[in-house]
Amino acid sequence: EADIYQTPRYLVIGTGKKITLECSQTMGHDKMYWYQQDPGMELHLIHYSYGVNSTEKGDLSSESTVSRIRTEHFPLTLESARPSHTSQYLCASELDTPNTGELFFGEGSRLTVL
Amino acid sequence: ELKVEQNPLFLSMQEGKNYTIYCNYSTTSDRLYWYRQDPGKSLESLFVLLSNGAVKQEGRLMASLDTKARLSTLHITAAVHDLSATYFCAVAGYALNFGKGTSLLVTP
Numbered sequence: 001e002a003d004i005y006q007t008p009r010y011l012v013i014g015t016g017k018k019i020t021l022e023c024s025q026t027m028g029h030d031k032m033y034w035y036q037q038d039p040g041m042e043l044h045l046i047h048y049s050y051g052v053n054s055t056e057k058g059d060l061s062s063e064s065t066v067s068r069i070r071t072e073h074f075p076l077t078l079e080s081a082r083p084s085h086t087s088q089y090l091c092a093s094e095l096d097t098p099n100t101g102e103l104f105f106g107e108g109s110r111l112t113v114l
Numbered sequence: 115e116l117k118v119e120q121n122p123l124f125l126s127m128q129e130g131k132n133y134t135i136y137c138n139y140s141t142t143s144d145r146l147y148w149y150r151q152d153p154g155k156s157l158e159s160l161f162v163l164l165s166n167g168a169v170k171q172e173g174r175l176m177a178s179l180d181t182k183a184r185l186s187t188l189h190i191t192a193a194v195h196d197l198s199a200t201y202f203c204a205v206a207g208y209a210l211n212f213g214k215g216t217s218l219l220v221t222p
Contacts, residue, residue, distance in 0.1 A: 033209055043157075043202070043212040058209065059115075090156060100164065101145050101206045105157045 003027055006091050006106035013081055014114050021076045021109045023091030031094035032074040033103065036060060036087050043090065049074055081113045116141050118205050120213035127220055130192050135216045137186040137203035145206035146186045148177050150199045151215070157202065161188075193220045 004025040030051040035043040045058030049068040088110045092103040117140040149157040161170045163179035176189045200217045204210040
């Protein structure tokens with residue numbers, strides 16, 4: 001079973017606030033990802049990282065930013081939250097066995113911006 | 115751009131029946147994954163299919179991959195209520211690209 005943790009699980013904040021969603025994994029995986037998922041909808045890749053000091057934007061345009069200073073930690077930050085940011089954010093890391101590419105997901109952070 | 119299409123998107127079936135969920139994708143890939151998501155929960159990995167002709171089975175679920183047809187199927191045998199969930203297929207590009215998901219409801 002994968003050990004990947006997200007905090008907070010639920011967050012309700014007002015417009016304009018700065019927030020950081022935390023994601024940590026204890027497996028030493030190099031590759032990590034952030035996906036955004038609206039209720040009942042597909043997942044959209046917003047950021048990914050192939051290792052320390054590596055970050056890239058995904059397919060879905062996002063006003064969030066990420067950092068990867070340590071292998072185990074991949075936080076996502078919104079400088080000024082808006083109601084359009086209301087969604088579930090899922091963090092994942094990739095199993096490093098030869099070329100399987102299997103992702104393991106955290107429990108998710110459900111964000112509501114009022 | 116890699117596109118992944120699942121059908122059906124919604125499926126209501128009776129317990130004991132069989133059904134198949136289809137996943138088509140638009141560009142060449144030899145890695146495909148099936149995930150399950152329960153309401154309000156995260157995604158749980160079900161199957162990893164890594165080559166043409168790969169077939170995996172777990173309980174009442176069986177997944178297969180045809181890379182030439184760019185098609186994967188998830189077959190449900192003798193459905194039970196516990197299988198009610200949303201099932202996603204995902205295809206490997208530089209990251210995983212997900213389908214819209216199939217919301218399955220198994221009724222008595």
